[in-house]
Amino acid sequence: MAHAGHDHSNLKETVAFRSILVSAFITIAKAIGGVLTGSLALISDALHSLLDVVFTTITWLAIRKAHQPADADHQFGHGKIESVAALIETVFLLLLAGIIGIEGVKRLSTGSGEVIPHWFAIAILFAAIGLDAWRWFTLKRVAKATNSEALEADALHFASDLVNSVMVLAALVGVWLGFKQADAVAALIVAAFIAVSGIRLAIRTINTLIDTAPAGISELIQRTVEDIPGVAVVENVRARPAGGDVFAEVNVLVSRTLPLDKVVKVKDNITEAIQKVVPNVDLTVIANPAQLDDETMFERVMLISAKQRLPLHNVIIQNIDGKLSVSCDLEVDGRLSLGAAHMLATKLETAIRNEFGEDTEVDTHIEPLNPKPLSVCDLRSKENEKIALCLKEMAQSIGLIEDIHSVRARTSDAGLVVNYHCYVDASENVTTVHKCVDQLERMFRSQHPDVIRVVGHAEPKRKA
Incomplete structure (x- = not known):
């Protein structure tokens, strides 16, 4: 993206600078032709081209400034410099249209202003028409590719120059054929065309400066985001x-x-x-x-605990004759005092009541949580085998749990930790499986009081 923006900047600057050189050449040539013929239309066209030199220079400077990165004073960048340049050009266009129009009306009413057709003027006009057509096409293409208002304004000016040159050529031909007022009429048409172009450019530029939303952009973005x-x-x-x-x-x-x-x-x-x-x-x-409509009560409780960074488990939500009851196990740092832990539980209970209503019944069971990993070591192979055999015998008495394997018993300063895997019929529901695994843990811990945790991982039983 940044590379493309840099290429666009260079392209716009190059096209604008070339346009300055061409405008300067055409202005000088038209001025010479206007002096030789005395044509108001050609002199007006030369003045218009002179303004184009000024406008294109402003455009070139504006483009260079507009592509400077954002700074402390212009935190959204300098892009609107192009709009300011276009507005300045619009003001001069309207002033020029007014001056040409007044002089044209004066010549029509008084019959003054003798025009003498000259081959040099006609040759210059043909050359100007060709150059303006090339500049209009080039600037229009680059303005569209780079979305540049300043270049779009320049393209509009050169389109008006093209029409102006055609009208001036027609006026000289008309004078040569004997229609003496053709020059003044052409000047008025040129003035009208410049005025219309200036008004159109002014509307677009002002819309940009007052942050008028680009047509269809908001709707396109909304449809995309939805x-x-x-x-x-x-x-x-x-x-x-x-x-x-x-x-x-x-x-x-x-x-x-x-x-x-x-x-x-x-x-x-x-x-x-x-x-x-x-x-x-x-x-x-x-x-x-x-809060979405499909949000469950459980999700709402877990969201509250997540916001307070308090781990919860075993959340049970009850509805007792229309009254809501929430109970859960709250895990806190085991090194906390009871007073500090109770404050955390009270804060959580208050947040739950604020969410569901003040009459909500909330009970929290506080459990110790070791914030640091336990330092453990594996039991010797024979001792691990004894624990595995004990688990298998107890599982047989429960009936649902099959093929206990991957038994890993480890000792720590806090006590013994036992992990194992087992198989259960895949059609059994999670609640039933959890009850069986919990029952096995209670049976095992009743015979091994030094155990602090038994983690049973149930897997779907393999098909025969």
Whole structure:
């Protein structure tokens, strides 16, 4: 993107500078022709070309300034410099149209201003028509490719120059054929064309300066964002032009249960999708959390605990004659005092009541959590085998758990930790499986009081 922007900048500067040289040549030639013939239309056209030299120089300087990076005083960049340059050109165009129009009316009413056709003037006009056609085509193409208002304004000027030169040529031919007022009439047509072009450019430039949204951009962005997974609602889309770029801001709602990394991913997807349909966009995406209609009570409780960075498990939600009851196991640093742990539990309970209502019954069971990994070492092979055999015998009495394997018993300063895998019929529900695994843990711990944790991993039983 940065490389493409740099290429566009160089292209616009090169085209604008070449246009300055061509405008200067045409201006001098038309001025000479105007003096030789005394044609108001040709003199007006020369003045118009002189303004083009000024305008194109302003455009060239504006483009160089517009592509400077943002700074402390211009935090959104310098893109609107191009719009300011276009507005200055518009003012001069309207003034020129007025001056030419007044002189044309004066010549028509008084019959003054003798015009003498000259071969040099006609030759210059043919050359100017060819050069203006080439400049108009080149500038229009580059302006469209780079979305440059200043170059678009220049292209408009050279389109008017092309028409002007054709009208002046027609006026000289008319005078040569004996229609003496042809020059004044042509001058008035030139003035009208310049005025119309200036008004059209003024409307576009003013719309840019007052941040009028580019036609269709907001709707295009909204349709694009609505199809992004994770976006619940597109709240607002705002867009404004700035030179060749578009600044846009998108506000969306996402589920408040989404973790932060998922929210960042959604925003990245939005940016990537919009840049495909609006390549020159400078985008700001704002994602606000919202409670969605399909959010479960369990998700709401877990969201509250996540915000307070308090681990919960074994969350049970009950509805007792219309009254809500929430119970859960709260894990806190085992080194905390009971008073400090109770304050954390009270804070959590208050947040849950604020979410579901003050009459909500909330009970928390405080459990110690070791914030640091335990330092453990594996038991000797024979001792590990004894534990594995004990687990297998107990599992047979329960009945559902089969083929206990991958038994790993490890000692630590806090006590013994036992991990194992087993198989259970894949059609059994999780609740039933969990009860059986818990029962096996209680049976094992009743015979091994030094055990602090038994972790049983149930897998679907392999098909025969």
